[in-house]
Amino acid sequence: MSPPGSSVRLFPARVVRPEWARKTVTALSDSVDESGIDLYRVAVDPDAYADTPVSLYVYRQTVGGASYSGVVCEVSVQAVADGRVRGHEAVHPQRVEALVWHHATMDGPPALVELLHRAGPEYTRTLDEVQRSEPLLDFIGPHGIQQTVWRLPEGDATSALAEELGATDFYIADGHHRATAALEEWETAGKPADAGLLCVVHPMDGLRLDSFHRRVPGPVDPDALIRLVSEGFDVRETGRPTVPVSGAIGMYVGHRWFELTDDEERPAGVAGLDVAVLQARVLDRLDPAPGGRTREVETIPATASVDQLALRCDVDSGALFTLAPPSTDALVAVADAGEVMPPKTTYFDPKPATGIFLRR
Template sequence: MSFVRLFPARVVRQEWARRTVSSLAESVDESGIDLYGVSIDPAAYEESPVALYVYRQTSGHASYVGIVCDVSVQALADGRVRGHEAVHQQRVDALVWHHQQTSHGTPALVSLLHRAGEVYTRILEAVQQQPPLLDFPGPSGWQQTVWRLPVGDETSALTDELTAADFYIADGHHRVAAALEEWALAGKPDDATVLCQIHPMDGLGLSSFHRRVSGPLDPEGLLGLVSADFDLLEVSRAAVPSSGSMGLYVDHRWFEVTYDGARERGVAGLDVTLLQSRILDRVTAVASSGRVPVVDAVPATADVDALTARCDVDGGALFTLAPPSYEAIIEVADADEVMPPKATYFEPKPCTGIFLRP
């Protein structure tokens, strides 16, 4: 049986889309809280037959497109869909509780990556030449465009090809973990699914999370801690992180930070892991105030100047990181290892509110 499936949905109407569709960061499934408590207006949606959908987000010259489909929870459990990041159990529990209280809602899509096959590539290229079902400006200026793929031979060929592929979670590790817990509580039903968007392996923008350490810290103490395992090079401008090299801002100065030991394979050798185990786990020792410093994971898309300004105010520090490569992500997932939480950041996030579960 195919574990990539067509699904029934209610789809937002074109005239309601701009008022109804929101960014994933505003959804309950992403934030854990309902920021607005707005009830869903049935008039904003229309019934749609069982289908797949092509969903594209465009901003300027950047365009990201994938297939929206149901994926069997069984595939999440047996390793055909593999993740690479650890999850916070408290957040998973909050999602499970919320879903138990909600009989319907606007599901947050899980973003998956795969090595795209011939059928997938051909269909995406052909469909985007046709008039869309929806086309509207969405949150943050991203144009949202949707096409429907109805039941038919081409759609069947696509689901067969996708079912034979391996998938890697790009965004949605907590939602996947919650779906697995809900599935187990329900007795592992065969028809349980998660709504996903499937992209080509390089079909999303990949960046990282930086680490901002609250102050006050002893700058020389921190530099001494870092230099125990890393080479430090002071630079005159913001250090640009790359694979194998991090940036450090402390005491109004920038440094390039490079690990001076032999790197292990897999998770143990990643910059984010070395930073955590060799520096952040020990940073309390260089806190000036005696308080435990707070370490925040900040998307690399954030304004670095604003982050360094915060360090100047409280005497903290900023570590900037480059993302791991796609090859490293696959290696970690295939080895059944997990990176620390907030190791990768994929964008754009799929919006919520386009599809409603019936």
């Protein structure tokens, strides 16, 4: 077992049976419906699960030839309250209230919170060794993502792993609203010492980190926009889209591609992020839309086709800005400073599936 008071604990679970996995496990769904109804669309059939002893688990998702592995454990809600679990996104109170209501009125599989940490030797050794052994579960799950699970039973090695994890700081990759809801529930319940949050802990580089691009619907005057961006950036025409990198922003306007860079020393924290610099130097200074309307800026996942986005700009004479995701070091700096990133700055993938684990 984990030491008393440890922020990371083994936990008793019911784990989905292999023959039920494909029809029971679903993709994580943080519903946009803030009423809280059907936040997680998973029907629980008791026959689909088997009791397992107190354990930790290694959980791997494989998609597109790449694998993403982490350790599933219980993290104390006290660690969230103490700031040992830190976030970098703002939360919406209505969504938090919806989750609190859902947890109080419905009995379903918990949605894992994804955490990042600086992996230590026990963590690295465990993942390397365990993934060469026979898994407890191995099946093709939602969206064709392979889901593989190994159980780490009680013992000296598992205790050493839990102790190492309990001594580190965590950074939320996905699940800011779930962590905040758990904190509210904990406070309402009188702050019980045994309250925990089921999490999957990845190394700092253990997930795919994507960004969001910005598109300004047209019409946009290309010459006026180029003059505006030239006030805050060095502007170089590239003739084609370039792969965004930190410190360089792509721009498409008037059927032409440009790269925007600058030699200024960026401030630390949020203010120095590409997305914040673009907002302050360009997007906040755009001329109003025709008719005096407010300019609406679209946020679009970086997984979208840049060629298709450029075609949309050709159709409505709009403009596109392509952004690289901030580094995990930048994310950590923001979280450590207690700041929050602008909305739609980062996107971690893949999300953990829902329905593999039930708490006992």
